[in-house]
Amino acid sequence: MARAVSTKQKSINTAIAGTLGFLMFFPILWILILSFKTEEDAIRAPLEVLFSSGWTLDSFGAVQARSDYFKHFSNSVIISVGSTVLGLLIAIPAAWSMAFVPSRHTKNILMWMLSTKMLPPVGVLVPIYLIFRDTGLLDSRTGLTIVLTLMNLPIIVWMLYTYFKEIPGEILEAARMDGASLREEVLYVLTPMAIPGMASTMLLNIILAWNEAFWTLNLTAAKAAPLTAFIASYSSPEGLFYAKLSAASIMAIAPILIMGWFSQKQLVRGLTFGAVK
């Protein structure tokens, strides 16, 4: 029986949730406000920033004039989407085999895959840098796509494995008894049932790849640099460029925020519900 919640309690819960939500969103809101200020206004006390200074688009104009935003944007799109698609192509068969035809080593393999995420990336930076140098992959979108695929692969496999595990094996068995081949079984039976899970995995992976800053800063120079490098170019130890840095940050996070906004239902559903619920 559902527990009765009083109106007062509901209001308190709503207020707490609203406050927490606002606190979490506040840094982004402040960056947004600063991006519409001049450099001089951006360093004033917070109340002065809000109430006694004007609004301007100058910082966005200056950022666009100095940096090629669209080059960085297209690099971000190619790298994040490319690494996600490549990751899914590898992870779907891997997760399928682990979920439906497990061996006695499956659990260990899953744990080993996860353990690779526990290694600090800087620990393998020099070997990977040298491999990239020798194979001509430094500052290339192909190289970054490969690295980000490998970095996020354990998460993709784990997420898909969890969704696949919730799909009753009997449904797949029934398909096989009806004469479905392995390809048909995966494509026409498994995939439609796992679509919410695959969609949320895909969205999460795109977000992770989009925001990845360690490898994208260390393995690129000018040609393959994505939006993370674009933001980093406005950070300065000598001189105050808070307004331009804020404008660059907003320009970099806007596409992924918009994508997240429109797909939040699918994302939350995929992350909180199982495949067949």
Place this chain on the structure above:
Amino acid sequence: MNLRKTFASATAMSLIMSAGAFAEEITIATVNNADMIVMQELAPQWEEATGNTINWVVLEENVLRQRTTQDISTNGGSFDIMFIGAYETPIWGANGWLEPLNDFGDDADYDLNDIFQLVRNGLSDSEGNLYALPLYSETSFTYYRTDVFEDKGIAVPEGQPTYEEFAAMAAAAHDPENGIFGTCQRGKAGWGENMAFVGPLVNAFGGRWFDMDWQPQLDSEEWNNAITYYVDLVSNYGPPGASLNGHNENRALFKDGKCATWVDATSAATDVKNPDTSTVADVTDFFKAPKQVTDKGTGWFWSWALAIPASSQSKDTAKDFLKWATSKEYFELVGETKGWVAVPSGTRQSVEADPRRLEAAPFASTIVDAILSVDPADPTLEPVPYTGVQFVAIPEFQGIGNYVGQQISAALAGQQSVEEALANSQTFAVREMTKAGYIK
């Protein structure tokens, strides 16, 4: 007619193709500061004149340092020109990682001797090989508020004050109820942050990083006196949370009228004295960074310069750009297009003596005097085996300096005593120097 047209077209095509074959693309790694932003804005003129193109990779200073170190030490070849400092240049040059630039001395048009000798020395190895060409150089001096000094009846020092006198000025000026702190100094941990102020302070108190046998001296009485003074000064007369403030935070505070004094980089003077970007432009003046038991090494020395990594595949084009970007003509171009106040400071004698520069930036001669009074080869009261004022020009210093910076920042934040901070620093420095083979 058709034959003539065909011949003309073929000639044009071959000219275009040959121009394309010679034109090169170079990649420059740099920081995001005012002088480099100006260079990026003016560089298309060099691109148009030569047909070459530039890819700019702009990074935050610490990221740039890590990224360029990684690339140059692995012979990665990602960059053709790197914007590096006076600390890295001699070390990287001695390792053979940078292209020597001695041949610029033979170019009469370039006039290498016009660049201050001190700056050239700071960018050369111990054998005198030049590895980078400077864009601007800086030392530290004291910014002070003329209006606050006048209101509080504080006498402006005639020459170089002592740190004791400086503390008295900060105490007299300290008026937090009216939003004025006696002094703003760097507290954020890092060898390029708080240690840039602490290094010259320790020199002034007669301290040194190492003795002639490379034994660390961080637990000496001189270090203790200096750090105790620093913690007391900033705790009593500084803004709250000073242990988190670096150059940028203090610059913002000073420009916003919150600080009566600030000992920091001369390169910030242009910004602080600019009425468009500062609320205290008309009421700021300067005097030398204070001394104490000695006046040696009391102002730091730093130079940002352009260097060519040995791994570059386009060395000739990179040299051509380097020549353009540090030439007299470039400084003239900056003066004419961006104003003479915006010309990079402390590099060329002819620029600093130019009447147009002196008229636009009356404080320029103070900066040059301060820079020329520094001697990185003789920075301390007692003899030392190293060069560098606020740093020690050995590869191990980066790690040691960062660790000591963290310890001192923690002492400033009240998380540990000065004695604990220095004892930890000494232990760490001894371990690192032993590991590196300096101490047997």
